[in-house]
Each structure stands twice: as structure tokens, then as C-alpha cells.
Amino acid sequence: MKEEGQGGRGSSPARQKSTPEASLPGWRTDRGPRLLGAVIPQVTRPAFKKRSPAAAQLIAEWPSVVGPVLAAQTIPRGLTGGTLTIACSGPVAMELQHLAPQLIGKVNSAMGHALVQRLRFVQGVVPPPARRAPPPKPVALPETVSTALQSVEDPQLREALARLAQGVYRGRRSPG
Numbered sequence: 001m002k003e004e005g006q007g008g009r010g011s012s013p014a015r016q017k018s019t020p021e022a023s024l025p026g027w028r029t030d031r032g033p034r035l036l037g038a039v040i041p042q043v044t045r046p047a048f049k050k051r052s053p054a055a056a057q058l059i060a061e062w063p064s065v066v067g068p069v070l071a072a073q074t075i076p077r078g079l080t081g082g083t084l085t086i087a088c089s090g091p092v093a094m095e096l097q098h099l100a101p102q103l104i105g106k107v108n109s110a111m112g113h114a115l116v117q118r119l120r121f122v123q124g125v126v127p128p129p130a131r132r133a134p135p136p137k138p139v140a141l142p143e144t145v146s147t148a149l150q151s152v153e154d155p156q157l158r159e160a161l162a163r164l165a166q167g168v169y170r171g172r173r174s175p176g
Contacts, residue, residue, distance in 0.1 A: 054115055055079035058107065065110040066103065070096075075126055082117035087124030096121060139169050 055078060063071035073092045077085040084107065088096065096103060100119050107116045141149075145165050152158040 054111060058084075058111060058115070061110065065107055070103075072128075073126055075124065077122065077124075079116070082115070083120050084116045084118070085120045085122060087122050088126060090123055093121035093123065136166075136170055138166055141165055141169055145169075 055076075058065065058079060059076050062074075062076050066074065074086050074088040074096070077087050079085070084104075086093075086096065096119070103119065104116050108114050141162075149158055149162055149165070152161060
């Protein structure tokens with residue numbers, strides 16, 4: 001007969017010690033590391049409490065879902081319980097209220113299922129779209145490149161090669 005505290009499985013004080021690895025997600029104290037698929041829910045849960053994967057996808061794809069005109073005037077703020085919150089200016093909110101059924105249909109169609117049942121509009125300032133950088137100034141191509149380009153008979157090919165040469169030589173610094 002074994003005495004109390006001796007020989008039983010897991011009764012050794014050394015086995016009961018907590019290692020630093022034991023507190024890490026994905027680490028099992030009994031047999032080592034776990035499969036990644038078993039760990040992903042633990043790791044992603046905090047992020048998905050703030051924003052669901054569907055809401056994140058909708059926000060990322062907003063311009064392609066609603067089109068460039070509406071995307072420039074609206075910002076999706078969140079999706080909770082089937083209600084999509086959209087920030088926009090007052091006049092745009094009035095217009096969107098009339099377009100709500102079509103907008104809900106567009107969103108649900110793009111997402112592949114009935115994700116949104118209602119729209120909620122909040123007043124907010126929508127920043128203007130970022131301006132495009134002006135096209136870079138052309139650089140002077142070396143004489144050998146210019147001569148080689150002039151010998152190309154096909155105008156489309158010559159133009160394409162000229163653009164390529166501009167790109168190559170634009171990033172180079174002149175010696176000196």
C-alpha cells in the first residue's frame with residue numbers, strides 16, 4: 001500500500017511546478033506544443049471582441065462595396081448585432097436613409113450573406129480622399145539609351161521602353 005503523497009500520478013512536487021512556458025497560449029504542460037489550429041481561437045479572441053472578422057472585411061472592402069462616390073462621403077464605424085454604423089455628414093445621412101434598402105442589399109450581396117439588417121448613421125467628419133502625387137518629372141536619358149530608343153520602329157514598343165528607361169534612370173543619382 002502506498003503512503004499518501006507518494007508514487008501517485010502527478011503527485012510529485014516537481015511535476016506540479018509551474019513553468020513559464022505553461023502560461024503561454026499554445027503550450028501544454030502534459031505533452032508539449034499544440035497544433036496551431038487549436039491555438040488560433042485563444043489568440044484571436046481579444047481582437048475579435050473589438051471587431052468581428054466580417055466587420056473588418058466590410059471596412060477593408062468598403063470602397064468596392066458601395067462605390068467610389070459613397071466611399072468618399074462615408075466611413076463604416078462598426079457592425080454590431082446586424083446594425084451597420086456609418087459616419088457621414090448630415091445631408092449625406094438624409095440621402096442614405098432613402099437609399100438604405102439598396103445599400104443593405106449591396107453590403108449583404110458583397111459579403112455573401114445577410115450580415116446587415118439595419119443602418120445607423122452618426123454625424124462625423126469624413127476626411128477628403130488623399131491627393132495623388134504629381135507625376136514625376138522626366139529625367140534626361142543617356143545618349144546611348146536615346147539613340148537605341150530612336151531605332152525602335154514600333155511606336156507602342158518605343159513608348160513602353162522609354163517609360164521603362166525613365167523609371168530606371170529616375171532613381172539613379174548623377175555622378176559627381
